[in-house]
Amino acid sequence: MAKEYRTIKEVAGPLMLVEDVENVSYNELGEIELANGETRRCKVLEINGTNALVQLFEASTGINLSNSKVRFLGRAMELGVSEDMLGRVFDGLGRTIDGGPDILPEKRMDINGLPMNPAARAYPSEFIQTGVSAIDGLNTLVRGQKLPIFSASGLPHAQLAAQIARQAKVRGTDEQFAVVFAAMGITFEEANFFQESFRETGAIDRTVLFINLANDPAVERISTPRMALTAAEYLAFEKDMHVLVILTDITNYADALREVSAARKEVPGRRGYPGYMYTDLATMYERAGRQKGKSGSITMIPILTMPEDDKTHPIPDLTGYITEGQVILSRELYRKGLQPPIDVLPSLSRLKDKGIGEGKTREDHASTMNQLFAAYARGKEAKELMVILGEAALTETDLIYAKFADEFETKYVNQGYMTDRSIEETLDTGWELLRIMPRSELKRISDKLLDKYY
Numbered sequence: 085m086a087k088e089y090r091t092i093k094e095v096a097g098p099l100m101l102v103e104d105v106e107n108v109s110y111n112e113l114g115e116i117e118l119a120n121g122e123t124r125r126c127k128v129l130e131i132n133g134t135n136a137l138v139q140l141f142e143a144s145t146g147i148n149l150s151n152s153k154v155r156f157l158g159r160a161m162e163l164g165v166s167e168d169m170l171g172r173v174f175d176g177l178g179r180t181i182d183g184g185p186d187i188l189p190e191k192r193m194d195i196n197g198l199p200m201n202p203a204a205r206a207y208p209s210e211f212i213q214t215g216v217s218a219i220d221g222l223n224t225l226v227r228g229q230k231l232p233i234f235s236a237s238g239l240p241h242a243q244l245a246a247q248i249a250r251q252a253k254v255r256g257t258d259e260q261f262a263v264v265f266a267a268m269g270i271t272f273e274e275a276n277f278f279q280e281s282f283r284e285t286g287a288i289d290r291t292v293l294f295i296n297l298a299n300d301p302a303v304e305r306i307s308t309p310r311m312a313l314t315a316a317e318y319l320a321f322e323k324d325m326h327v328l329v330i331l332t333d334i335t336n337y338a339d340a341l342r343e344v345s346a347a348r349k350e351v352p353g354r355r356g357y358p359g360y361m362y363t364d365l366a367t368m369y370e371r372a373g374r375q376k377g378k379s380g381s382i383t384m385i386p387i388l389t390m391p392e393d394d395k396t397h398p399i400p401d402l403t404g405y406i407t408e409g410q411v412i413l414s415r416e417l418y419r420k421g422l423q424p425p426i427d428v429l430p431s432l433s434r435l436k437d438k439g440i441g442e443g444k445t446r447e448d449h450a451s452t453m454n455q456l457f458a459a460y461a462r463g464k465e466a467k468e469l470m471v472i473l474g475e476a477a478l479t480e481t482d483l484i485y486a487k488f489a490d491e492f493e494t495k496y497v498n499q500g501y502m503t504d505r506s507i508e509e510t511l512d513t514g515w516e517l518l519r520i521m522p523r524s525e526l527k528r529i530s531d532k533l534l535d536k537y538y
Contacts, residue, residue, distance in 0.1 A: 086155040088117075093135075095144045097347040098303045100126065102154050105136045111160045111196065114138055119151045125177070126154075127161060129348065139344060141177060141303050160196060163311050164189025165318040169292045170262060173279065176296030176308035195310040197317060197371050206374040208408075211439040212328070212383060215251035215504035216244070218426035218497045219433075221514055222453055223411055226439035227254060227326060228374035230384040230407040232334075234400050236393040239413045242274055243501045244424045245332050245387055246281040249291065251504045252328050259379065260325040263287070266294040266312035268305045269336025292319075298336075305340035313371045313382075320380035327382050329372065334365075334388035338399045354398045362402045369406045409433040422498040429461055445507045448533045452514045455528040456492065459521060463489025481525070488520050 091103040100116075112128045124147075130137040138154070163178045166189050173182035178195075180186055208228035214220055225231050235241035249263045265282075267275060275295045282288040292315050296308040309331050316327045331337075338357060345358035353359035372384035386407070390400045393415065404410055414427035440449040463485040470478055470486060478486070496513055499505060505513075515537050518526060523538060 086157060088153045088155045090151075090153045092116075092147070092149045092152055092154060095140075095147050095149070098140050098144065098301070098344055099129070099347050100138050100140060100144065100147070102136045102138060104134050105131075105156070106134070108136050108156050112156050113159055113161050114154055114156045116140070116147065117153050117155070118146055119148055122146075125161075128156070137348075139303055140301075141307070142301055160194045161307060161310075162192040163195050163314045164192050165315055166190040167319075167323060169315055169319075171289050171291065173293040173295060174311070176268070176294060176300060176304035176311065178294075178311045181295070191318075193314050193318060195307060195314045196367075197310070197313060199367070199370060200373055200375065204376050206376045207438070208374060208381075208383075208435050209438045209444075210254060211444045211507070212326075213251075213253055213255055213507055214248045215506075216247065216424065216426075217499055217505050217510040217513060218424065218428050218431075219248075219411060220445075220505070220507050221449075221496070221510040222428045222436075222456065223409065223431045223433040224436035224439050224445075225252075225383065225385075225433065226435040227383055228372065228381045229409075229433070229435050230369050230372045230386070231409050231411060231433055232386045232388060232400075232403050232407050233411045233413065234395065234403075235387060235389050235413045236415060237389050237391075239389075239415065239418055239425065240423070240501075241332065241387050241389070241413060242270075242277060244413070244426075245330050245385070246278055247424070247501045248385060249328070249330055250281065250285050250287040254326050255507075260323075261290060262319050262325045262327050263291045264294075264312045264316040264319070264327055264329045265291055266296075266309050266329070266331050268296045268308045268331070268333060269298050269300075269302075269340070270295070270333065271298055302340040302343045305337055306344065309337060309368050313368060316382050317371065320382045321375060321378050322380075324378070324380040326380065329382055329384045330387065331368075331384070332387035334386050334403065335391065335399055338365075357398050361398065362405070365402055366406050369403070408435050417493065417497070420493070422493060423500050424497075426497055428457070428497065429464070446511055448515075448529070448537055449507075449511060451529040451533060452511060452518065455518060455526055456496070456514055458528060459485060459488050459518070459525075460492050463487075463492070484521060484525075488517065491520060492517055 093101040114126045116124045125141040126138040129139045208226040210227040212225045294312045319325045320327045372382040374381040409432040411431045417425035466482040466486040
């Protein structure tokens with residue numbers, strides 16, 4: 085039986101100091117029993133001699149120093165996992181909140197996970213079809229990749245996240261595909277949107293949802309993504325599924341990290357975020373990937389809103405260092421009414437070359453992708469010139485490029501949140517647009533492919 089301590093010295097915000105403890109270790113889970121019999125969870129943040137500093141997972145209201153007692157459980161925070169988790173909704177601490185029965189766990193797993201040995205990683209190489217042309221065609225998602233979406237407040241990243249979660253699939257295999265969706269610090273309305281959206285399309289049957297609302301304690305937000313990744317690791321590496329993990333919104337997660345760090349009176353780093361934020365984000369992001377000798381995989385799409393639309397803000401900046409590319413949503417395209425407003429030029433998937441081509445998507449994918457990028461970039465330049473110099477100053481070729489840029493935005497990028505395009509439809513749409521240009525301008529595509537598709 086765990087020893088009980090009645091030596092709570094003080095409670096400050098999410099932190100509590102317990103004195104005269106023995107054999108308590110860092111990250112260990114504890115339970116606080118209040119005078120009325122209610123229990124709350126906490127974990128050890130720091131040990132100083134016989135004093136333990138613990139972090140509360142729930143609110144600290146009602147904890148009476150003299151008649152509340154603490155016991156330490158001798159283990160880190162764990163999540164009970166089983167295949168029955170699919171189709172269920174949990175809170176940020178892994179408790180069911182959909183009204184259904186509790187999960188009977190097959191096993192319990194430490195939510196902090198174990199880092200994957202870099203030598204045991206298999207290289208991401210298989211194409212994942214999201215059904216979104218701007219991603220599939222130009223910034224291809226590859227199985228085992230981490231591809232964040234950089235959004236900004238007020239942009240429809242929730243709709244895009246739900247669309248990817250509903251539509252994503254690994255083609256040509258009968259291997260099981262699951263989605264683990266973790267939402268941190270979202271409003272009740274958003275939580276409702278995600279749940280309804282998955283239920284309507286039946287996608288909920290292959291989805292595990294972890295939802296932490298904006299009015300839940302900030303501390304719970306820190307465990308939410310780890311709970312989700314633990315569920316994903318179990319499904320991927322023990323049940324051989326392809327798992328797509330979507331984490332929204334990493335900005336809320338980082339703010340919760342900053343809040344706990346400030347309560348601990350740590351020296352702040354850039355913009356007040358703790359100096360270890362890079363390490364902390366890396367311990368989450370690096371849990372995605374493929375392992376040699378195992379058929380399952382974890383592919384991750386973290387979503388974050390850039391404060392003040394600033395790419396150099398610490399959160400998108402550090403995320404960009406750890407992940408393999410980014411998909412950027414643009415306010416300008418959103419104002420034009422494009423759905424989804426993905427700005428393909430600054431977006432990038434560093435692994436896209438590995439997941440496309442013959443046998444994976446289609447032989448013409450790489451060259452049409454390069455040609456579309458080049459033509460769209462030149463078309464945007466032509467449109468900027470048109471604004472400054474007027475249409476009359478442009479050459480005929482420039483006018484064709486300007487027309488191409490407009491058509492590209494309306495037909496290729498703008499597809500709505502309910503359209504699921506196969507990769508063939510995406511590539512065919514690309515060819516349809518390239519036919520606006522004279523053949524002599526398509527310098528990035530070989531004659532053999534031009535003869536076949538142009």
